[in-house]
Amino acid sequence: MSQLPDLVIAHGTVVNAFGRQNAHVVVDGGRITQLISATEPVPAAQRTVDAGGKFVVPGGVDGHCHVAQVTGRFRTLDDYAVTSQAALWGGTTTIIDFGIPRDAQETPLDAVLNKKRLAQESRCDVALHGSVVSWDETVPWQLEQLAAEGVRSVKMYTTNRGSTMADGDTILKVMREMVRLDGLTYIHAEHDPIITDCTGQHASDGRIGIEHLHQTRPELAEEISVKETLAMAEYTGAPVYFVHQSTPGAVDLVTEARERGQEAYSETCPHYLTLDDTVYGSSFPEWYACCPPMRSAETVAALKDRLAAGAIHTVSSDHSCYDLSQKRERTDDVRFMPHGLPGVETRMPVTFTTLVSEAGGSVEDFVEVFSAGPARINALPRKGAIVEGFDADVVIFDPAEQRTVDGGALHMGTDFSPFEGKTLNGWAAVVVSAGRVVLDGDGFHDPGPVGRFVARNGFTEHRDALSVPLSV
Template identity: 80%
Template sequence: MQDLPDLVISNATVVNADGRTGAHVVVTGGKVAELIDAAHPVPPASVTVDANGRLLIPGGVDGHCHVAQVTGRYRTLDDYAVTSSAALWGGTTTIIDFGIPRDAAETPLEAARNKISLASESRCDVGLHASVVAWDETVPAQLEELAALGIRSVKMYTTNRGSTMADNDTILRVMKEMVRLDGLTYIHAEHDAIITDCTAEHAGRGEIGIRHLHQTRPELAEEISVKETLAMAEYTGAPVYFVHQSTPGAVDLVTGARMDGLAAYSETCPHYLTLDENVYGENFPEWYACCPPMRSPETVAALKERVLAGAIHTVASDHSCYDLSQKLERSDDIRQMPHGLPGVETRMPVTFTTMVSPEGHGIERFVEVFSAGPARINALRGKGVIAPGFDADLVLVDPAEARTVSGAALHMGTDFSPFEGKSLRGWPQLVVSAGRIVLDDNGFHDPGPVGRFLKRDGFRESLEAPAELQAASL
């Protein structure tokens, strides 16, 4: 007797970024084996789940997570077991972390190897970005070794003087190396001189607590840094990806560069699409300590227009798991407190509520920024699409079901959420990761440390690969 498929999700409305179809999805060996028209009989399987017409989307790819991150004297309170589990709770089946040197004594290669070791505890698949802070003669060889390890992207900060900031010479040299190695340059773009001066002016007036965060990091600082970085990318020919863009002006600069032929990409985060600067006047402004800060209501509305119109390529969480006590410790001085928000678990419902109607309109565009776009841009084979040969990372969702956020009920290793009390749609009802059911009506089923470290292809190599190679197993 022929072996049965491991799993069939029957009667699903299968949604990819390019459209939807009614199908029974057959899963074998951790991969999608077949899509059968829903008008045909349901094939037998070891396990069958009836989707009853609900939306089945590719598992989320979160291209911007910070796990067990050390910054100065602060360390996020999570580890890979916690963050990967929270990701699965939130419909994300692949995360990409950063190997950021904790201080000048740690090299980019050492930082990346440390994260690869820690990732052995992950419950979902993991990719990694490297990070360069300062250039020296060893960097090219380190970048070559990182590429051999499957780490094909490097993040650099244009701000955070004295800690993670890379100067323009370093950025330019790394960009040239990324061209040579067919990699992607990630940029945190905020103009350090403007921010430093603006922060000093506010400090001189005694306006340096968390309630003044949004006033110390103006939109101009982000947009000038994007413009300057795009000029370096044009000069070197380097593909460039801007993390957590918070202004329509920054996005428009990237759009203009793309029209001129540059491979440039915009990422934003759920909090920039839904929260505005008025949160810094609320009871717990510490919940919203992040850089860039929340912007004006007008800016938020314009940013939302751009994500709906397709000008923004990915929505990532920028997950950083500090708790409220760490935030409160120095909320009197934003120069001393840790910045970053927990969000890997809420990325799906916040973005879904922003982009998709209760009837499911807009779901294809959501799939693009939630899964397909980040998988394609980051050269993750087998991710972001429900099709034969792709990984069986699947999420079932009812677009009309709403739940209220309770930070205490989430699973990210912290005690708050910036979305506390908000009613959101788009919570996953079933999550399948590598063919395993990890979340269903009976709760979370911990698969153990089964997550794989994903070795990524070259940037242009991946974009030019035919579909069958894009689906090939790692």
Template identity: 85%
Template sequence: MSDTPELVIANGTVVNSFGRRHAHIVVREGRIDQLVDAAGPVPAATRVIDAAGRLVIPGGVDGHCHVAQVTGRFRTLDDYRTTSTAALWGGTTTIIDFGIPRDARETPLEAILHKKELARESRCDVALHGSVVSWDETVPWQLEQLAAEGVRSVKMYTTNRGSTMADGDTILKVMREMVRLDGLTYIHAEHDPIIADCTQQHADDGRIGVEHLHRTRPELAEEVSVKETLAMAEYTGAPVYFVHQSTPGAVDLVTEARSRGQEAYSETCPHYLTLDDSVYGSVMPEWYACCPPMRSPQTVAALRERLANGAIHAVASDHSCYDLSQKRERADDIREMPHGLPGVETRMPVTFTAMMEAARGGEARVEDFVEVFAAGPARINALPRKGTIAPGFDADLVIFDPAEERVVDGAALHMGTDFSPFDGRTLTGWPAVVVSAGRVVVDSGGFHDPGPVGSFVPRNGFTEHRDALSWPQESRPAVYAAS
């Protein structure tokens, strides 16, 4: 076997969440072998890519994707081949999907084993979240089996009665189990009684089409649910992660809980940072059917401020690949239509553009972008060897020019659907070269399909990983001192 490394990314500015340096990145057997100061010669390699004048960041970690998801009578149109390909086109090299029971007959463990089998077709690495809908005496054992499979988080919904909703007793009991198993509780937080009542009132008035979606799910419903869930997490001592937070009030509740010492985290999505509820008055409101819905322009601006000041810990796509025919089938009744947006491919430029806009004329720090795009999701979700450019970490790398602008063409994307909610928008910060596990999968020549080589990534325990890999300022490796 040759000692020559397979790849060197030369002369780039390596940007991690905690600093940057000019370096040559040496890649061997799918991992980062070493970083060599760029003042020295470029090491020999089978392939050398010159990144002079450009930034090199860790491959993205999208902690919230729905692949081949079945909800009621609707199924998203993607599979792992499609979604992982789109992820790589967008600079994301690891996705985390959900094993959500398709109906009452499927157990949480069966749902995970089913998704693990489907994930064999993935082109990028995959991890999984479990999900519990209802409690029975088998759930503790099933959660133990999930942990043994490397699935260390469980998602529960506080709304969607009759399908995915977990009641308060179930949520509290699962939180206790996740503490025992050193795991993380994921929560979709919307107060179901408020939503059910508000939706019924609109239906009674004949205002139940998608153009009224934003009025049926008020900000109060999200914030009340976050507050209640934080109380249960405090009571049980459970770390808790809130998906797709759409209001500054919800984020502030998490910030306040953290100030009291709780392990609580806020995630938002690119669409909540860039789209407002005026989209429901457009000629195609079905393009924007998701839950929670888009909020007022004032709320969007305040949410971007929270992102800019570091109160939001991860930006995830909440990718759900329906097409317009599925959306339009029951656009007349939001209770019947599928909700969710395609976004795994556009997460990088939408997020980066939103952070630039939040900087208000200043320069957005790429380090802060790396934190919410890759490092934070990897750390919070206890993913080994992800989210950082350092020796021993996986060679998941993205070369990009933060000044590059492109106009989104939904038809030219690769997500397996026929629209993008960002169609026609000018976005900044696209990937030029994407390296996944040491393989160059995107470059100026397009996409180089590596085949079904994506690995399933077993996750560490939450506190185990946090204690081992959270580097405080004073103990970061010297090679990452900010420059």
């Protein structure tokens, strides 16, 4: 008698970005081995989970997380054990972190290798982005070593002068190298001269506290930087991915570039789809210290329209786990505050509520920006779809389930959430990561440090190898 498979998820509505079907999902050895029509009997297994009346979707891929991040004198309060568990609570089964040099003494290669060592404590799968701040003759070799390690993307900042900012020459040269290595260039796009001048003007007027953050970083700074970076990407032929776009104008520039044939992608974050700049006039404006800042209500509404229209390719958390004591050290001067918000655990319900419940998008649209798009664009093998042979990363959720966010009850290692008090739909009920049930009605079952480092494929290699049903 043959051995029973490890798990069957029975009677669910399986939703991929390319369609849905009522099916039993058979899992064995950490992989999806079969999808059987729900009209057929449930096959025997060592464990069966009933998903009747619920959606079964691919585990989330969060392409933009900062774990144990050191920025100046601040360090986020999490580690991989904490952040990966919070990710799993929120239906995300793969995170992509950044190896960003802490200072001029840490090389891009060293930064990635350090994060790879730290990631051995992760409970979910982990991939990594590299980062280059300044160019020297060793950078091409370092990027080759990163590619050999399975790190096929490099992030650069067009702002943050004196810390993480890369100048135009560096960005152009790195783009050329990423084309050579079949990689992807990530860009934090804000025009540094405009931001530096605007922030300086506000400081001279005494309007530099957290309540003025949104005024110090105008929308124009983001859009001009996107336009300039797209020109460099067109010149070099480099695929380019813009993180945390907060304005419809920035998204439209990417759309226009794609219409010209460029490989360009837009990411946004849950907070830019949900919160507007009135939060800086609230009782706790420090809860919303991030860059770019929240935008006007009109901008938020237009950004949601772009998401609903399919112009935004991924929704990532930009998770950065500071706590309120760190945030409150320098609320008097945004230049010295730690910027970034905790969000890896709430990405699923905020995205689902915004895109499906409010904007009328389909569950397939949600799967695309939550899982399938991030997996495909970041060239992650066997991620982002419930199909035979893919990793058994699966989430069961009820779209009608509502919960009100209580930051203190979340699991991200901090004491607040920017979504505090918001009622959201679509929380994870059961989470299967690499074939293990880590969350169910009995609570969270810590699998220990079993997360794997995921080596990524080349960008065009992965794109060209995908079968038609996984395309959108």
